[in-house]
Amino acid sequence: MNPLVTISIPVFKCEKFIIRCLESVKKQTYGNLEIILVNDCTPDNSMVLIRDFMTLNQNLNIRIIEHEENSGLSVVRNNGIKAAAGEYVFFLDSDDEITSDCIQLLVENALKTDAQIIIAQNRWINTFDNTTKDFGFPTIAEKKYYDTNLEIFSIYSKGRFPSSSWNKLFKKDFIISNEIYFVPGLFAQDELWFFHLLLKTDTLAIIDDITYLYYLHGESVIFNRKKKNFENYLTILHYMTKSYKEEKNKVLKTLIKSKIILFKEMVLVMQWKALKDGEYLKTNISRMQKLVRLNILEYFSAKFPLDVKKKNFFQNIPVDLAAKLFIWRFER
DSSP states (O other): OOOOEEEEEEESSOTTTHHHHHHHHHTOSOOOEEEEEEEOOOOSSHHHHHHHHHHHTTTSOEEEEEOSSOOOHHHHHHHHHHHOOSSEEEEOOTTOEEOTTHHHHHHHHHHHHOOSEEEEEEEEEETTTTEEEETSSOOOOSOSEEOOHHHHHHHHHTTOSOOOSBTEEEEHHHHHHTTOOOOTTOTTHHHHHHHHHHTTOOOEEEEEEEEEEEEEOTTOGGGOOOHHHHHHHHHHHHHHHHHHHHOOOHHHHHHHHHHHHHHHHHHHHHHHHHHOOHHHHHHHHHHHHTSOOOOGGGGGOTTSOHHHHHHHHHHSSOHHHHHHHHHHHHHO
16 A cells, blocks of 8 residues: 655755755655646746756656735645645645655555654754754654544643644644635644644654655755744734634643643743844733643642743743843843
8 A cells, every 4th residue: 555645845945955855765665656746926036947857857746726816825734735635634734855765764654553743853954054963853752653532632732742834744634624724824734734733733653764854955944033023923823722712632631731821931032032122022921921831729729730830930020021031041
């Protein structure tokens, strides 16, 4: 049994990288693939290069989806899912590449476990100094297979699974039957999508093999976060808060609250590191104080780890003091 796997690749301003990306797909040891390229109205020569590649590689199963207007990565990802003929979907960003055995290893695990999600490891390739780092966004979990939603979300809430959509194999029917799509307009769309996905996930598997090569370069989002990106993170926090309020399972509700508190801290750290703007830091601390946080009784509960309690405390003292202490803790 060799299930069809759809590899979905966004196309927008990627002429420097797209052929390297496609060549890595061409080299896959797993043969039953379809490649969906979603052109989000790229203004450069990416599509010219892609069509030349297709002419030279007519044996590859490649389809192009053309957007009539630039719609953003969330819509690109959604249309890749909806157009996929594969039993499984794999997201690959156009400036990255995959190892030749990437899909083979993921499918082997999928057939063995029947998991809804299979996660592999990644390697950073830093083009600034030509160095590499294995497990740049690591998956850190004690087990290689999980079959209960609460345990999966518990591991995720502690930050043990990277929130990227790429380098994971997903059962397409699992996504579609639960109607878990990317929210349009977000710059950090993977964060919220993976959060929503894991609220529904019952089976998840992990392999230790490095299958994805993530390139760090001058155009990488990780180096180009601006205020609009952090406004998006506040939007994500509102979505997470909505899920918390709607959740009926008390254990899952507790895990969502822990996730929100840790996510707040991550956003503040990234914001300060990128912008060094004290007033904007205070603005966002004030906004976050209006969202989900621990109550007094929860400080005495064993349901929340000490780290979460500490972070919650520092996030919710008077704003000016909270900002000063945050900067001091970060810069020391």
